[in-house]
Amino acid sequence: MPLPRLRAAVDGLTSYQPTDGVYGPECLRPLSANESAHGPLAPIVAAMAEASLDINRYPDPGCAKLTQALARRHGVGQDQVLVGGGSVALLQALFQAVAEPGAEVVYAWRSFELYPVLADLAGICSVRAPLTGEAHDLDAMSDRITDATRLVLICNPNNPTGTVVAGQALRAFLDRVTPTCLVAFDEAYFEYVSEPSACSGLQLCDAYPNLVVLRTFSKAYGLAGLRVGYLVGAGDLVTQLRKACLAYAVNSVAQHAALAALGVEDELLRQVAATVAERDRVRNTLLAKGWDVPNGQGNFLWLRLSEDAGAFGRWCAGAGIAVRVFGGEGVRVSIGAAPDNDTFLTAANEWRAQAVGVPVSGVTGRCGA
Numbered sequence: 001m002p003l004p005r006l007r008a009a010v011d012g013l014t015s016y017q018p019t020d021g022v023y024g025p026e027c028l029r030p031l032s033a034n035e036s037a038h039g040p041l042a043p044i045v046a047a048m049a050e051a052s053l054d055i056n057r058y059p060d061p062g063c064a065k066l067t068q069a070l071a072r073r074h075g076v077g078q079d080q081v082l083v084g085g086g087s088v089a090l091l092q093a094l095f096q097a098v099a100e101p102g103a104e105v106v107y108a109w110r111s112f113e114l115y116p117v118l119a120d121l122a123g124i125c126s127v128r129a130p131l132t133g134e135a136h137d138l139d140a141m142s143d144r145i146t147d148a149t150r151l152v153l154i155c156n157p158n159n160p161t162g163t164v165v166a167g168q169a170l171r172a173f174l175d176r177v178t179p180t181c182l183v184a185f186d187e188a189y190f191e192y193v194s195e196p197s198a199c200s201g202l203q204l205c206d207a208y209p210n211l212v213v214l215r216t217f218s219k220a221y222g223l224a225g226l227r228v229g230y231l232v233g234a235g236d237l238v239t240q241l242r243k244a245c246l247a248y249a250v251n252s253v254a255q256h257a258a259l260a261a262l263g264v265e266d267e268l269l270r271q272v273a274a275t276v277a278e279r280d281r282v283r284n285t286l287l288a289k290g291w292d293v294p295n296g297q298g299n300f301l302w303l304r305l306s307e308d309a310g311a312f313g314r315w316c317a318g319a320g321i322a323v324r325v326f327g328g329e330g331v332r333v334s335i336g337a338a339p340d341n342d343t344f345l346t347a348a349n350e351w352r353a354q355a356v357g358v359p360v361s362g363v364t365g366r367c368g369a
Ligand SMILES: *Cc1c(COP(=O)(O)O)cnc(C)c1O
Pocket: 034, 085, 086, 087, 088, 089, 112, 155, 159, 186, 188, 215, 216, 217, 218, 219, 224, 227, 228, 229
């Protein structure tokens, strides 16, 4: 029987492949999806429990309370904040909003693996600018902007390499982009940035009305399972983009939990600071063992293993740790709780020992041990 006819673009898509061993019966420690290692704080659990009592009702489609709290938090107007069912839903809305025939999107590569999928789904042509030294090459990106470019994405810090763009470079780049071209900074990991030269797009939205900044509750705020993110931009632009989002897309439990998370933000940001300290410890340990590790500013680190990426991923799985493999390119490892990071470091040390012939120290932690 022939299948119903779908768009040809669907044939070309590959469905998202979660890392092996994380969702199945195996017991790998998940350092593969950049999640927070911390479970929800008590006030967040309480807010979820309370919200669940009204689950027969639709959620507030405008996310009024959360929007108000986010506007206050960032010192912007409520008309400048748009909440979505995860920041990837907002990214999809951006793609949908600009997807005219012939439209192009410019982004760096390697970057967030969802960008090409969203482009293909929306029927937008992807134009990729290669990274330089694992970081965005903004000259290469502006060289690729044409009259057909409707959207430019900058993932800052970049997933999966972790590098950040300096604030001055961002401003110089925005000065070169025509104001009719939408620019989105994907700042899913910005809370983890400690590099002083970095600058959030939230500081630039007033000066550049074609800029939107995407943030999420999935990483630093530890609510990945609830799917809530938001964007900030100029009021007129956000009003237009709001129309490109489905009503009721952010469920009521998520809205209340995110609001509660903002209420305990100090505690959450202390957890973030601890993760940043762990990140620096893991990176310094790897550097000391001879690994080449970019200055990762998210809650993850990047190892460009090239053709060894797959084998290293299996090696880590053998040690009980799931990492994210980008076949033929590299491996991204999330920063988790210290014992999991230590298990990873031991595995990485042993890998290098067998590959390079340096002596091994320490014992590999095994699954369940
Ligand atoms: C994790 C991540 C997101 C967050 O997506 P949500 O839908 O908010 O969970 C967005 N962008 C990048 C680059 C990410 O890595």
